[in-house]
Amino acid sequence: MNKKWFLLAFSSSVIALSLLSSCSRNNPDSSGVEYMPDMYRSPSYEDNSFNPLFPDSMTDRVPVKGTVPVGFTPDPFPNTPEGWANAAQYWKDPFAASPEVVAQGKAIFDVYCVHCHGATGMGDGKVAAKLPGPPPPYSGPALRNITEGEMYQTLEYGKNLMGSHASQLTVEQRCKVIRYVQTLQKLGQSSDTAKTASSEKKDSVKKG
Numbered sequence: 001m002n003k004k005w006f007l008l009a010f011s012s013s014v015i016a017l018s019l020l021s022s023c024s025r026n027n028p029d030s031s032g033v034e035y036m037p038d039m040y041r042s043p044s045y046e047d048n049s050f051n052p053l054f055p056d057s058m059t060d061r062v063p064v065k066g067t068v069p070v071g072f073t074p075d076p077f078p079n080t081p082e083g084w085a086n087a088a089q090y091w092k093d094p095f096a097a098s099p100e101v102v103a104q105g106k107a108i109f110d111v112y113c114v115h116c117h118g119a120t121g122m123g124d125g126k127v128a129a130k131l132p133g134p135p136p137p138y139s140g141p142a143l144r145n146i147t148e149g150e151m152y153q154t155l156e157y158g159k160n161l162m163g164s165h166a167s168q169l170t171v172e173q174r175c176k177v178i179r180y181v182q183t184l185q186k187l188g189q190s191s192d193t194a195k196t197a198s199s200e201k202k203d204s205v206k207k208g
């Protein structure tokens, strides 16, 4: 009997204590007494926070010099005339032009390229009109015969008004978007010859 009373008294005082400690009249936002605080509050340092352990007081560290992020292998061809010539001849897209790869390339194109190059690669994207010279059509005389290696160099280093996309796109994304650009190169030539002819005229007017 004694035991029973003791257990009852003990458990009711635990409940009463926990109820009382979970509210605080002074601070309604307080969560009360914390049992094992480091379960709630991680002792590790948060991103972008002060850190007394490093001389510069910053938690975020700069990667070791020469670190290559996964997926951003440097271009083997340098940004020199020989580099471009060699890439044009020897760089080969490792992805086959399968419907899946082309579809993935289109998804990348629709985010990173369409505003300048236009949905069909005619150089009539919304931003193109604001450029001093819009991009030439992929299927026009200037670009219809460029190789995948030249495209890769353009994505890596940029060309004239087109900036480098080396920091935005992984190597894989660049290879896939090139496969899609190739479909646009052909598209204008086969199914849309009339349009191509007129854009060629525009091209020559611009050049002339």
Ligand code: HEC
Pocket: 109, 112, 113, 114, 115, 116, 117, 127, 131, 133, 134, 135, 136, 143, 146, 150, 151, 154, 155, 159, 160, 161, 162, 163, 165, 177, 178, 181
């Ligand atoms: C800011 C507008 C802009 C964006 C964004 C842009 N381009 Fe371009 N692009 C241009 C212009 C302008 C040229 C013409 C460069 C020149 O030859 O003067 C060009 C040229 C090219 C060429 C031809 C390069 C050559 O060798 O002559 C390719 C291929 C190309 N772009 C692909 C892309 C792809 C793929 C994307 C998206 C990942 C992209 N561009 C994003 C403006 C843009």
